[in-house]
Amino acid sequence: MNRELTKKLCKEFPLIYRGTSQPITQNLMAFGFECGDGWYDLLYSLSEKLEATTKELNKQDKDGHCANCSCLKSNHYASATTKPGRCLLVKKVPTKRVFKAFRAKYLWQRPFMWSAYKLHRLWEGFKKLFYYNLQACWCEAYDPAIPLAVQVKEKYGTLRFYMHYSTEEMEDLIHEAEKQSAKTCETCGQPGVLRGPGWYFTACDTHAFDGAGNYIKPVGSDEDEP
DSSP: OOHHHHHHHHHHOTTTTGGGGSOTTTOGGGGOEESOGGGHHHHHHHHHHHHHHHHHHHHHOTTOBBTTTOOBGGGBTTTTSSSOOSBOOEEEEEOSOOOHHHIIIIIISOGGGSOHHHHHHHHHHHIIIIIEEEEEOOOOSOOBOSOEEEEEEEETTEEEEEEESOOHHHHHHHHHHHHHHTTBOTTTOSBOEEEOSSSOEEEOSTTOBOTTSOBOOBTTOOOOOO
């Protein structure tokens, strides 16, 4: 899709397309919408519905979890601002070395040697000393764990719309849009059909030609060139 239409979609729906500035290791929307301009209206309609659902979810969970570290927004630096920073939470994490040999020998093989209370106190003491370490959270910036588009592209002639944190309602909307894309010309947006074999694409009769000017028939059809 051309740059002008891409910018328009990202500007109209900033919540679900907020990942366009992220590196490609986190979000593939940096490549834009990898499809033809003919699907713009289809994507606009879908994005409008997804954006409305995302706003509603965002209102219901103001102090939501971070998508990067799963910590609450209140644990991040400058959490009261519009752009919270790094996470300030210090977590207890299990160490790699757990005293399995000691636990197997004294807690399971010889439980009769001590009372249950003493065993419990002894194990709790070992956990505090050795089982957990304190570790600062690695998250550098808060990202709300709300629906986010990670890739929009054409594949095998139809639309593919991938998201993180999508709801069942959103998945139904995406599924309907993907089915509709198989009936919409990717070049001009007019009614079209899926064409192949080889390189599959959805096109109307006007744009049903490959780069060499050969007419591509609809999938499963034996009709001749118009």
